[in-house]
Amino acid sequence: MxxxxxxxxxxxxxxxxxxxxxxxxxxxxxxxxxxxxxxxxxxxxxxxxxxxxxxxxxxxxxxxxxxxGYPGEFPYTRGIRPTMYRGQFWTMRQYAGFGSAKETNERFRYLLEQGQTGLSVAFDLPTQIGYDSDDVMALGEVGKVGVAIDTLEDMEILFDQIALRDVSTSMTINAPAAILLAMYIAVGEKQGVDRKAIRGTIQNDILKEYIARGTYIYPPRPSMRLITDIFAYCSEEAPAFNTISISGYHIREAGSTAVQELAFTLSNAIAYVEAAVETGLDVDTFAPRLAFFFNGHNHFFEEVAKFRAARRMWAKIMKERFQAKDEKSLQLRFHTQVAGSTLTAQQPENNVVRVALQALSSVLGGTQSLHTNAKDEALSLPSEESARLALRTQQIIAHETGVADTVDPLGGSYYVEALTDAVEEEAWSYIKRIDETGGAVNAVESGYMQQEIRRAAYETQKAQDQQNEIVVGVNQFTEEEEPEPDVVKVDEAFVSAQIERLEAIRNERDQQLVDAALDELREAAKGEDNLMYPILKAVKAYATLGEIANVLRDEFGEYTA
Incomplete structure (x- = not known):
């Protein structure tokens, strides 16, 4: 100054x-x-x-x-680092995954060559809900919305020629998060990277799956056990890895308001911290590795205010509610993805503008990591060209606009400060109501959060139907004839190859070693031992994701909404 x-x-x-x-x-x-x-x-x-x-x-x-406050100081309204982007830009982490591990590996390497600074893995639906590619439940879904991962071999292929020592990886995985984390650690060890040096994030946020997304396997309470086991394991074995990314993104995609996104995300975070503390973990041993994942939506100033309010609220929650002492425990670190639900199949070029503005609000709000959607994602998997343009959007914001040259550029704006206060006040009201129901787990089981989101989604749709809310190219400024778009399709031929390779692994592995590891996992699930250790042992024996998930299905049951 x-x-x-x-x-x-x-x-x-x-x-x-x-x-x-x-x-x-x-x-x-x-x-x-x-x-x-x-x-x-x-x-x-x-x-x-x-x-x-x-x-x-x-x-x-x-x-x-x-x-x-000052940047880098409680209550962190203006950012969690004193110099923010003047020292280092946010991580440019483009979400990618489709078809086989080999195809996704090629896209990862392409994006890294184009200047991406972190990886983010999209898994296919069978992987997300714990089924192998040859399971009858996987039929028609293998490799469609992400990459198919059945065994450690797939993970080895996924990160072939990518040094895990030099890159951090985010994985959008929840119910089987412990299994995919174990695979990632095992790949790192095969590359000679000590697990204590491995860096990345698993989403691992099961409560929002019950609320908004639906890729759950087990009931809430055993699912919470898996999460706290990961907290405890990583605090000892992988201290540089973020053990959870508490996600408001999918809550917003389901139709919530910005305030609901913030309040429900923080309420879920409170539940995770409470569950970990109840197991005997000291809050400062795991809280510094908690991360968040927010949606960068359309209302430019409200999004900036939401991010600023989120930091301030989390700092107060951790300091006053949990008596955290470590400064890092108070700092809300978050990844942002711009809003997929705002992308339109009509006039997809308009999505380039939407994405740029949403990304800009995320940067002005102080995000630590950012994914920008491709213009064609409302139609299909993104093409290589559109994925590159999405990355270039971030690079232009970083290098050409000057918005990263000062900390919290909109701080002090009468409007932004008033909006930050208003968002915070309304979010506290929701958190109070959730606390009164007994906390987030009870609020999920009773359907309270789901009902609130459905109500907000209905109001938004009604406003658009009545043209009180304009979506350019959809309910106004439309074209009579839209050109036929080029769409990327997954080559179905890979599915047969994936299943053949899976069968080969089953035939070649040491089955006695697999059976022993799965039996050890079963016994641990019946008791109170940390599940990460037997899961890692099973993964290294080349037990399949489905085999491991099914052991836990047998012991925990499956959740029905």
Missing amino acids: NHKMKHRIERGADMTGADDRYAAWQKKVEDQVKKRPERKAHFKTSSDIPVERVFFPSVFDNAYIGNI
Whole structure:
């Protein structure tokens, strides 16, 4: 901050203690810059006007600092890092997965060559609900909405020629998250990467599956056990891995409002922390590795406000409700994906504009990681060309707009600050109601959250049907004749090859070793032992995903909504 701006702060009303906080924050900035130098020695506009690290109002008091704070300090309204994107851009993590592990590996390597900085795996539906590719339940779905993963061999192929030492990987997997995490760890070990150095995130958020998405297997309470076992395992064995990505994204895709997305996500997070603490885990041993996943939706300013409110609320929850002491336990780190539900099959070129604006609001809101949808995803799997354009959208925002040159650029806007407060206030009201029902698990089992989302979705659809809410190219500004789009289709021939390879693995593996590992898992499931250890043993013996999931089905049962 320049001398003139510092002087203006010192003239603010009632600055008792503010100078000390400012000096402490400046020290934190200096420490951060030593660890990670800023991208440029001097930040400036195209007209050579200096861009300060962060901007403040000319007159403010302790109430302002208490509510908004400094970047990188409680309550983190303005960001979780003192220098944010001046030191390092967000991770550009494009979601990809289709067909075979080999095809998806080729797309991963292409995206990395194009400048992507992290991987994000989409799994097919059978994998997501614990079925092998040759299971009758998998018929017609293998490789359709993501990559098919049956055994450790598929995971080895998926990351062939990709050094897990150098890349972090996000995996959108929930009910069988423990199995896919075990496979990832095993691949890392085969590459010579110690599990303590392995980096990435598993979604592992089962409560939102019951609420909004539907790829659950087991009932809520044994599912919560799997999650807390992963927390405990990773706190000891894989401390650099994010053990959960608590997801508002799918809640919003199901039709919720921004406030509901925020409130229900944080209520689910509270339930996970409570469950882990009840098992005897100290909150500061696992809370620093909790991550979040939000939707970047259409209302530009509301989305910025939602992200700012989310950080402030989570910091208060962890400090006041759970008495967390570690600063990292208080920091809400989140990935954003722009809103798939807003993409239109009509006039798909319009989706390029939607995606750019949604991505921009996510960056202005301070995301740590971002996926930008491809323009053709309402029609099919994205083509290589459209996937590249989606990535280029992020790169243009990062390198050409200047929005990453200062922290929290919209902070101090009368509108944004008022909207941040309003979103927070309404979200607290929802959380209070959920607490009164006994918490998120009870609210899920009673159908409260589901009903609220259905009500909001109905109101949105009604507004669009009545043209009170305009969707360009759909209910206004339409074309009489739409050109026939080119769509990407999965080659069905790979399914036979996938099933043949699966059969070969079953025939070649040491079946006694597999049976022993599955028996050990069964006994652990009957008792209270951590399930991650026998799952990892079964994975390394080349037990299939379906075999492992079925052992747990036998012991836990299956959930019926």
